Amino acid sequence: MNAIAKVTRLSKVYSGTAAVAGVSFTLEANKIYGLLGRNGAGKTTIMHMLTAQSFPTSGEIAVFGEAPYENDKVLSRICFIKESQKYPDHYRVCDVLRASALFFPNWDADFAERLLADFRLPLKRKVKKLSRGMLSSVGIIVGLASRAPLTIFDEPYLGLDAVARSLFYDRLLEDYAEHPRTVVLSTHLIDEVSQMLEHVLVIDQGRLLLDEDTEDLRGKAFAVSGAAVKLEAFLSGRQALDRQSLGSIGTAVVWSERGAEDRRAAEAAGLELAPVSLQQLVVYLTNGKLQQKAGDAR
């Protein structure tokens, strides 16, 4: 395991309210992470602290083995594309790219130029006059062409059309294959990114609910449906994240550490199995009704 970032019991309190409460996780090199959660869950706050743009109330952060605050060795290896990134008012798209070339050591100007054509961005237009989608494209271009060992995208999809979204997906994976690095995608639009993610961190109300490889996740969560009586029998002693019934037929989403075994048991009991998408799983975990169960599931 090659950890490039380690966060320990990280907390951030804003005037009495905990935006982030005791979060610990590790980011490994050359993986694509999803930092998922609802709006206001604390995702952006965590990323701000990770990049020393705001300060933790308590807890520890080590990025590339060192504290990030005022640390050039750390900061010069991170590219954090904020949803709220400010650009000087008079900056045009080309000015942003020129500044990026100045500040990101691995900047690839040719790649940036190709991306610019892909996303059809007007080079001479003022950033202030760009639509939300175009502004997101600027962030994506900077994030990809900077080739920073730790690249963080905060809500990269905002306002992007379907074509641009799949462009981002394709270019990221292509470039990631050639130049491996650690990528963190923070978003509440989970379906859009779920295929790319190798590992997910789910945050809700400042707490870490889930820290799993997507591969394992697929094994651990599944949906079962069938006659209510059979379903009840199957569910006793097992974790159900969600339950619905229609007449004598019931459906449940099951969380199980022994996924394969439980699946065979469900089949043996005459129940239908179905996969659960990452999006559905996050909804079940964070919709508020299941806080307790989610805690247990962890």
Added chain:
Amino acid sequence: MNRTMRVLTLHLRESSLWFLMPWGIMMMSFVVNFIIGLSIEQEQGMYTGGIASLYIYLFVTGIISVAQTFPFLLGFGIRRNDYFIGTSAMVVIVGIVTAALMQAFAALESATGNWGANLHFFDLPYLNDGPWYQQLLIPFALVLNMYYSGLLTGLFNRRFGHFITFTVLVVLAALGGLASALITKYDKWPQIGEWLASQTAFQYSLWALALAVVYAALSYLLLRRATA
């Protein structure tokens, strides 16, 4: 090239903002005054405060830095330290260039017999009384003083919000009022007036420079704790 130098490079690319704009605004004032000077005959000559616009512009530039280049560069992973030093280097360059240009224009003004319009714009009594090195220090000190007071104002506002910033300004004004009431009460105005009048423009510029250093130091402390 280290990252402090890169911050300076970024500012140097914005030369139009640091030089063209303030000088353009001031030169418009100059042209207006020049035309007025030509069109009306004035025996004792025309004196203007047109150069003040340049210094006010720099104060505003200081405030704007806090809202524009600082958050931009912090977001791009620049250390607060590098931002401060790189930006300060730019301000010192602006101060030197401004001082040199002001001096050159003052010389041109006296050489051309006040532009043939009896206009005193750059070469002003009192401000340009001392030897050349003193005349150079005055605009330099003013540039630094105005920029850093703007920067400090902007950073203070960013840190503490509009309400507290405004409250502090009101309190400062009230303290000034109180001081002046006390001076009146104890009849100290004549002494103070005498002292104020005895200071040369050069001495004032030294004060301005000292204050600029204080503003810069306070700005640095606020910047080190500034968040995105």
